[in-house]
Amino acid sequence: MWRPFGLGIIILVMLLGCGGDVVYISNLPNHFPQPTIPPDNKLTRQRVELGKKMFFDKSLSLDSTIACVSCHHPDKAFTDGLALSPGIHGRKGKRNTPSIMNAALVPLINKDGGVKKLDLQALVPIEDENEMGISILHLSQRLAQDPVYVKQSREAYGMPPSAYVITRALASFVRTLYSSNSRYDHFIQGDSTALTSREKMGKALFESDRLNCTSCHGGIQFTNHAFENNGLYTSYVDLGRALITLDSADRGKFRVPSLRNVGITAPYMHDGSLANLEEVINHYEDTGISPKKGQSKKIEAFSLSSEEKESLIAFLSALTDEQFIN
Amino acid sequence: MKKHIFFFCGILLAGIPFSSCKKESSEPAKAKISFEFDFNVAGDELKLGQAYQINGTTVSFDAVNFYMGGIQLTQENGQVIDLSDQYLLGGIGNTATLNSDLDVSDINSMKFFVGVDPVTNAQEEIDFTSRPPTDPLGIQDPSMHWSWSTGYKFLRVDGDVDLDGDGILETGVAYHLGSDAMLKQFDLTNPIELRSGDNDLIISFDLTKFFTGVDLKAELDTHTGNNLPLAERLRDNLAIAIEVYRN
Numbered sequence: 117m118w119r120p121f122g123l124g125i126i127i128l129v130m131l132l133g134c135g136g137d138v139v140y141i142s143n144l145p146n147h148f149p150q151p152t153i154p155p156d157n158k159l160t161r162q163r164v165e166l167g168k169k170m171f172f173d174k175s176l177s178l179d180s181t182i183a184c185v186s187c188h189h190p191d192k193a194f195t196d197g198l199a200l201s202p203g204i205h206g207r208k209g210k211r212n213t214p215s216i217m218n219a220a221l222v223p224l225i226n227k228d229g230g231v232k233k234l235d236l237q238a239l240v241p242i243e244d245e246n247e248m249g250i251s252i253l254h255l256s257q258r259l260a261q262d263p264v265y266v267k268q269s270r271e272a273y274g275m276p277p278s279a280y281v282i283t284r285a286l287a288s289f290v291r292t293l294y295s296s297n298s299r300y301d302h303f304i305q306g307d308s309t310a311l312t313s314r315e316k317m318g319k320a321l322f323e324s325d326r327l328n329c330t331s332c333h334g335g336i337q338f339t340n341h342a343f344e345n346n347g348l349y350t351s352y353v354d355l356g357r358a359l360i361t362l363d364s365a366d367r368g369k370f371r372v373p374s375l376r377n378v379g380i381t382a383p384y385m386h387d388g389s390l391a392n393l394e395e396v397i398n399h400y401e402d403t404g405i406s407p408k409k410g411q412s413k414k415i416e417a418f419s420l421s422s423e424e425k426e427s428l429i430a431f432l433s434a435l436t437d438e439q440f441i442n
Numbered sequence: 443m444k445k446h447i448f449f450f451c452g453i454l455l456a457g458i459p460f461s462s463c464k465k466e467s468s469e470p471a472k473a474k475i476s477f478e479f480d481f482n483v484a485g486d487e488l489k490l491g492q493a494y495q496i497n498g499t500t501v502s503f504d505a506v507n508f509y510m511g512g513i514q515l516t517q518e519n520g521q522v523i524d525l526s527d528q529y530l531l532g533g534i535g536n537t538a539t540l541n542s543d544l545d546v547s548d549i550n551s552m553k554f555f556v557g558v559d560p561v562t563n564a565q566e567e568i569d570f571t572s573r574p575p576t577d578p579l580g581i582q583d584p585s586m587h588w589s590w591s592t593g594y595k596f597l598r599v600d601g602d603v604d605l606d607g608d609g610i611l612e613t614g615v616a617y618h619l620g621s622d623a624m625l626k627q628f629d630l631t632n633p634i635e636l637r638s639g640d641n642d643l644i645i646s647f648d649l650t651k652f653f654t655g656v657d658l659k660a661e662l663d664t665h666t667g668n669n670l671p672l673a674e675r676l677r678d679n680l681a682i683a684i685e686v687y688r689n
Contacts, residue, residue, distance in 0.1 A: 156572070230591035236569060243589035252571075253583050279571040279581050359667030360591055362623055 145305060147336055148296045151220030157235055157284045159291060162272035167289025169268065170282065176255060177248035179204050184241065184286070187213045191441050193377035194293065199388030203247040210246060210354065212388035215381055217295040217440065218374060223341055227370045227386050230360045238286040252279040295376055295440040300431075311434055318431025321424055328416040338375035338435065345369045347403035347411035348385055356386065368410055379433035380441065393429045477643050479532045481506055484650040490534060493604075493611065496650055499658035500604040502611050503649070505584045507533040508597035510645070512555040512627075518548040529558070531578035531586065532645065550631075552643075556680055557596035557625035565592050588620055591667075595620045597680075599649070603658050616663045619673055624666060626680045644687050652676065652683035 144150065153159055170176055174183040187201040187209070188194035194216045200208045211227055225231035226240060241247040242255060250258075259265040259277035269277045272285060300319075302310035311319065322329045332340055343357040345368040357369035370386045384390045390399060397420065404417040420428070481488035483496065493502050510532055513525040557563075562579065570587045573580035579594070581587070586595050597619045602611035655675060664672040 226590070228591075230588075232564065232566060232592040233569075236565070236571070236592055239587075239589040243585075251583070251585060252589075253581055253585070283571055355667065359665075360621075362621060362667055362670055 144294065145296055145301060147304060149221060151291060153291065154235060157288060159288055160272065162268065163285055163288040164292055166268045166272045167285035167287070170286055171289055175258065176242060177204050178250040182248050188216055193217055193295065193381050193441055195381045197382065199383050203244070204249040207246040211386050212383065214373065215377060216290050217293050217377060218337065219293065220291040221337060224371065228357050228360050229343060229371055234290065235284055235287045238283045252282065255282060295437040297439050298376065298437045299434045312430070314427050314430045315434045318427035318429065321428050322431055327418050328414060331414040332372045333375050339372045342372050343369040344372055344412040344414065345410045347408045347415060348389070348399070350408050354386060375432060376435050377437055377440070379436045393432055394425060397425050397428060477530060477645060480644050480646045481534060482646065482648055484648060488534070488649065496653050497656065497658055500611060501601055501615070501658055503599065503601035505598055505600040506649070507531060507584065507586060508556050509558050509578070509586065509594060510554055510556055511559060512553065514553040515549045516551040518550050529578045531582065532647065552630045552686060553628065555625050555627045556684065558594045560622045563593045563622065593620050596624050605659055613662065615658065616665070617676055618665045619677055620666050624673060624677050626677050628684065630686055646685040646687065648683050652679050654679050654682065
């Protein structure tokens with residue numbers, strides 16, 4: 117029997133008799149936006165199932181040692197706890213593995229926003245020589261030799277495995293990875309007991325003008341999806357957004373990540389250089405007081421007591437969606 | 443020196459208008475325009491894997507490809523033959539065909555660009571994975587798409603160089619140009635004098651000129667954004683590296 121990944125986090129409803137089993141994400145809370153599904157890749161049971169199979173399959177890498185799940189562990193909100201993840205032949209990735217939760221709501225994919233639609237995102241890890249290291253053409257030919265993949269691919273897309281099928285199927289699966297059920301979500305939906313008093317103190321700090329966290333990490337997604345230089349370095353080896361825009365003003369800018377599940381997605385920053393949330397808060401405290409060239413003007417100068425830092429971390433930890441990671 | 447000509451594409455065009463007085467007029471003669479690509483190193487035929495000397499560095503190449511689009515041929519009478527909705531992929535051994543049903547003769551100017559137009563390059567609706575394999579903008583080997591960024595590699599030159607002079611080409615080099623700012627326009631106004639039935643155009647790409655001012659021992663790669671100054675120099679060098687002439 118087919119079971120969507122993370123059953124209990126999202127409920128998928130199948131509408132039969134519409135040219136396939138069309139799947140809808142139906143239990144999103146009212147405060148959460150609905151994802152936009154591209155018309156050429158409607159969510160169907162077969163497509164999500166095929167994408168799930170690919171996600172866990174190491175044969176999607178050149179030497180069959182790395183699967184998507186090798187770096188995107190479900191119990192860590194689809195991160196892996198490492199600064200940089202190992203790829204084929206023991207090579208290290210260039211950036212910290214991002215969570216892929218709620219990716220259906222992200223307008224520009226990847227830390228530099230280089231990928232314009234989720235349906236092409238899978239190319240990045242598949243073809244990166246430091247990750248899975250296989251050309252999409254080669255991979256298509258490999259999967260086309262597998263009778264199971266051929267059968268599932270034909271059922272899902274009416275064609276044998278191809279670059280189109282691989283990228284769309286993986287995107288379909290990723291579109292079902294919805295995290296919207298943290299204690300914070302319960303709180304804002306009216307359950308005043310969902311947060312502890314310390315977490316409420318942290319929430320007040322987080323939302324205060326004094327810290328200005330919400331200028332970037334605001335809204336229900338805890339991100340404005342913008343690209344900002346957070347003052348991590350004076351000179352960036354990884355140019356970030358500038359790699360895409362070719363604009364020197366974008367050097368060191370990376371997509372503002374969502375803070376949902378941030379308590380279990382350490383280490384932090386684009387290169388995983390900060391080990392825990394305390395280091396992150398200390399970083400913003402320092403750079404707010406002594407800003408670096410090119411740093412976002414949204415980073416305010418502030419100073420927090422130890423107790424305030426604990427409260428802020430407690431609040432951030434309340435953004436963990438236990439159902440999602442289990 | 444004889445250049446190896448890589449036949450690339452051809453256009454079949456109705457070259458002679460039929461007479462309105464004769465219903466039984468004979469089949470109109472076809473005029474054919476062929477775009478042929480000549481990849482060379484200072485005039486020597488380019489062979490993949492063969493060592494060449496460029497700017498004092500020994501280098502071999504294993505991929506040289508570029509997109510050519512926006513093709514418009516203008517005749518002496520002002521008629522424009524617009525092929526701008528079609529693309530050519532310049533590459534050794536590639537073949538493709540552009541079709542047009544326009545009459546052609548006496549071409550005296552030609553416009554085109556190296557690269558892919560911004561709308562197509564954005565790949566917002568149709569992307570390279572949804573195009574058929576026969577489409578130059580479809581999936582290619584070697585790849586002409588970025589993976590880390592949505593869009594096409596307008597041009598790629600890959601190879602190996604000998605850094606220490608021991609005769610072994612041990613270090614990989616890669617020069618990949620992409621993104622809208624890398625589009626290189628050509629507007630050739632010198633008369634090409636194409637005439638019906640005798641219409642081969644040679645697109646010559648000289649790698650020596652392409653690498654003018656580039657130190658192949660020190661400037662080992664650009665994927666455009668990671669080394670924009672080098673990418674811009676290479677883009678600008680296309681103006682001297684590419685020549686179009688009649689066969």
